[in-house]
Amino acid sequence: RLAAMSGFASIFNRKPKRQRVDEDGDTGRDPTSFVAWNVNGLPRLLENSAAAIKLFVERENPDVIALTETWLKAAPGNQSQLAKGKGAVVVSKMDRDTKEKWLIKKALEPGGVFGEYRAWFSCHETKRASGCMLLVKKSVRKPTSVEYNLPTFRRAPAVGEGVDSGGGAGAGDPRHHPDGRIIMAEWESWTCLLTYTPNHGSEATWHRRRLWDEQLIEWFTERTAAPGGAKALVYVGDLNCALEDADLSDPEWFLTQFIKNPSTKALLPVEQAGQPGCAPIERERFRKLLLAGDLIDAYRAHNPPVPNPGPPGDIDWRAGPRFTWRGKPAPAGNYPSRYENKGMRIDHCLVTSDLQHRVASVEICGHGNSAGDPSFMGSDHCPMLIRLTD
Numbered sequence: 184r185l186a187a188m189s190g191f192a193s194i195f196n197r198k199p200k201r202q203r204v205d206e207d208g209d210t211g212r213d214p215t216s217f218v219a220w221n222v223n224g225l226p227r228l229l230e231n232s233a234a235a236i237k238l239f240v241e242r243e244n245p246d247v248i249a250l251t252e253t254w255l256k257a258a259p260g261n262q263s264q265l266a267k268g269k270g271a272v273v274v275s276k277m278d279r280d281t282k283e284k285w286l287i288k289k290a291l292e293p294g295g296v297f298g299e300y301r302a303w304f305s306c307h308e309t310k311r312a313s314g315c316m317l318l319v320k321k322s323v324r325k326p327t328s329v330e331y332n333l334p335t336f337r338r339a340p341a342v343g344e345g346v347d348s349g350g351g352a353g354a355g356d357p358r359h360h361p362d363g364r365i366i367m368a369e370w371e372s373w374t375c376l377l378t379y380t381p382n383h384g385s386e387a388t389w390h391r392r393r394l395w396d397e398q399l400i401e402w403f404t405e406r407t408a409a410p411g412g413a414k415a416l417v418y419v420g421d422l423n424c425a426l427e428d429a430d431l432s433d434p435e436w437f438l439t440q441f442i443k444n445p446s447t448k449a450l451l452p453v454e455q456a457g458q459p460g461c462a463p464i465e466r467e468r469f470r471k472l473l474l475a476g477d478l479i480d481a482y483r484a485h486n487p488p489v490p491n492p493g494p495p496g497d498i499d500w501r502a503g504p505r506f507t508w509r510g511k512p513a514p515a516g517n518y519p520s521r522y523e524n525k526g527m528r529i530d531h532c533l534v535t536s537d538l539q540h541r542v543a544s545v546e547i548c549g550h551g552n553s554a555g556d557p558s559f560m561g562s563d564h565c566p567m568l569i570r571l572t573d
Contacts, residue, residue, distance in 0.1 A: 213373065215246060215572070216247070217568075219532060220565070229286040235557065253316050326369055326370055329367070331367075376418045378399075413535070418531070420530065425437075425460050431527055438458070441459065441462075489505070509549070510554065511553060543571060
């Protein structure tokens, strides 16, 4: 749960809830292109796939890169120091080994993978592998403000009231989500919201996901109803929901997974059953989110569903760029893994309706039948590329 401006030394600084940004280097142009990507562990990718990522960034040249599931953990001591009113505290390490720290530092240096970008971090204080990172190209205007939590999350019930505050509620310092799941940056013409939505997961995490969804819907409802209207918004990230069957490579298979309570083995209610990410109750809340925020699924608006022309399980059809997450192949010589050759579209780009006319294109950049394809660059998710008109 650490948030900071660019420059590696400041990675370890705590910032106020609404971080003002100076105007040095302002080109007068708001960003118009960005990549959204769940990296499934940024240090690991930088160690193993830095060259491929650098080529991708140079080829697509996005103004903004929005990363989720960075696995960057906040250094210890920050929360307690802030509680004592000591303000920003510089610490010597990111609560990881020196190698991880060096990988991040190298990536942000001139000539590095992200050397042309300024970086803002939201790191996690919990044991969950989460965290977000926002990179903004130095040649475009900086955001006027950056925040790391939302008001409805700050108003969440306190620890000890039956709430798993590590995922759904903003316990502790209200300026930062404890899992580092939120970054919101504002420019003159529009706002970018980046989140890493908790996985519906197992019985232990159902309440956490429900609380997250409800608080987010509440925030969008309040935002939409604000006097004078709200600024245009782009909402990106791993939202952990495949809204329609067309967002699944194997709908029948996914929808019949996890149909029993893992503790009691009793059949789950119909609305709760199914692979996390496509259970009916998740889809219902996602639709409520779209309605509350006046949001459009920009990818689907530009890419209508393409029916599978082949027999069930046809792998050639699914090799197209249709799914943002894919199962990893099993090690050579082993039986196929449970999710091998399967995919889901659970990473999204949502835009408010007043911005829809400016969306020029939304692309899924990953191909192949599994996360082992080079286009995934080491993650089990692939990047999405969004371009707006000027």
